[in-house]
Amino acid sequence: PNLAFRISFLLYFLFFTGLVELITVTTPQKYVNVTKGGNVLLQCMFVSTEEETSSLTIQWEFDSSSAPAVGPEQCGVASSKCCMRFSDTFQICYYQSGKVAITSSYEGRLQPPFSPEISKNASITLSNMQQSDAGVYSCDIHNFPDVEGRSQANIIVNVFEKPSVPFCSVHGNVETGHPVTLTCHSEHGSPKPAYTWTRADAAQATKTLMLPQVCNSVSPATPTGVLKFSNVSQFEFGEYQCNASNVLGFEACTVELNPELGAGVIAGAVIGAILGCVLIALVVWFIVHTVKKQKYKAVNVAEFLGSQSGVRVLPGVRKLS
Numbered sequence: 001p002n003l004a005f006r007i008s009f010l011l012y013f014l015f016f017t018g019l020v021e022l023i024t025v026t027t028p029q030k031y032v033n034v035t036k037g038g039n040v041l042l043q044c045m046f047v048s049t050e051e052e053t054s055s056l057t058i059q060w061e062f063d064s065s066s067a068p069a070v071g072p073e074q075c076g077v078a079s080s081k082c083c084m085r086f087s088d089t090f091q092i093c094y095y096q097s098g099k100v101a102i103t104s105s106y107e108g109r110l111q112p113p114f115s116p117e118i119s120k121n122a123s124i125t126l127s128n129m130q131q132s133d134a135g136v137y138s139c140d141i142h143n144f145p146d147v148e149g150r151s152q153a154n155i156i157v158n159v160f161e162k163p164s165v166p167f168c169s170v171h172g173n174v175e176t177g178h179p180v181t182l183t184c185h186s187e188h189g190s191p192k193p194a195y196t197w198t199r200a201d202a203a204q205a206t207k208t209l210m211l212p213q214v215c216n217s218v219s220p221a222t223p224t225g226v227l228k229f230s231n232v233s234q235f236e237f238g239e240y241q242c243n244a245s246n247v248l249g250f251e252a253c254t255v256e257l258n259p260e261l262g263a264g265v266i267a268g269a270v271i272g273a274i275l276g277c278v279l280i281a282l283v284v285w286f287i288v289h290t291v292k293k294q295k296y297k298a299v300n301v302a303e304f305l306g307s308q309s310g311v312r313v314l315p316g317v318r319k320l321s
């Protein structure tokens with residue numbers, strides 16, 4: 001009875017587990033990080049209980065909509081391409097009976113599986129990876145009649161890029177007591193760079209950021225790159241450096257925070273005032289000149305009319321036909 005029980009248990013086990021789960025597809029790496037321009041091996045292996053592999057099919061698909069938003073290109077100020085999340089799954093490679101079909105846009109940079117019937121290895125290699133290649137890749141394998149089981153496995157690919165040289169700029173009226181903001185932004189970089197600010201001028205020996213909230217030489221790293229002075233003082237005037245960094249590296253830019261801009265505005269105002277005075281002088285001169293001319297004309301007309309008809313016209317009275 002014991003043996004019979006064991007056999008029946010084994011049969012049940014085979015029926016519910018062994019027989020049902022006929023094909024198993026696995027991806028040893030669930031997450032892969034690649035640098036922009038680099039190559040990536042998307043590993044996918046399978047095990048099939050069916051010995052015959054003549055009807056083996058392998059399909060690789062890519063879904064960019066599930067890309068983790070790591071780059072400013074994808075979710076930054078510069079672009080609105082971001083945040084529009086739509087399902088965008090398409091086939092990039094199809095293998096069947098020793099034949100391979102590669103989607104035209106991937107031709108030349110996709111290395112298809114090599115004799116997967118023997119190696120049970122459906123891995124592909126993608127070269128020259130770009131930000132647009134970040135997303136989920138799925139490996140779908142069928143080996144008829146093995147149609148049940150775990151026939152699909154995914155790999156999430158991140159494409160990393162060093163920050164590009166950031167742009168530093170000053171916003172606001174640089175005058176004592178005014179609020180001033182320094183901004184810093186890298187066009188490219190993935191993961192999104194973190195920005196820190198430091199005093200860059202050698203004159204400031206301590207190189208301390210004169211901010212009430214920062215008693216340190218380096219500002220806390222922010223994802224926005226904004227450094228605010230709510231009430232700028234002369235001690236804060238100087239040169240500032242922004243450092244944009246991520247796991248791949250860093251780039252920096254510097255900016256001058258001083259009232260030269262304010263001086264420029266004052267100079268502009270002075271020049272404007274001078275020009276205004278000149279304009280007023282011109283207008284006054286023109287009016288005076290015109291009035292003089294008209295007086296002269298009127299006198300002439302009066303003299304002429306007087307001589308012609310004897311009608312007396314007082315000098316200075318305009319009588320124009």
Ligand SMILES: *[C@@H]1O[C@H](CO)[C@@H](O)[C@H](O)[C@H]1NC(C)=O
Nearest residue numbers: 029031032033034158191247
């Ligand atoms: C990929 O990068 C992310 C973010 O920097 C990190 O958390 C993860 O450990 C990396 N994975 C691999 C496999 O390098």
Ligand SMILES: *[C@@H]1O[C@H](CO)[C@@H](O)[C@H](O)[C@H]1NC(C)=O
Nearest residue numbers: 041043113114121122123124
């Ligand atoms: C699968 O094939 C790729 C090349 O196509 C190779 O780099 C990789 O090491 C293979 N994986 C295994 C587990 O054999």
Ligand SMILES: *[C@@H]1O[C@H](CO)[C@@H](O)[C@H](O)[C@H]1NC(C)=O
Nearest residue numbers: 176177178179230231232233
């Ligand atoms: C700015 O700072 C100066 C000197 O520290 C102070 O006298 C003034 O009241 C401040 N202005 C504002 C708007 O906080």
Ligand SMILES: *[C@@H]1O[C@H](CO)[C@@H](O)[C@H](O)[C@H]1NC(C)=O
Nearest residue numbers: 196243244245249250251252
């Ligand atoms: C920028 O920040 C990175 C990471 O914190 C650091 O390694 C690097 O030395 C900094 N570069 C400059 C110029 O401050």
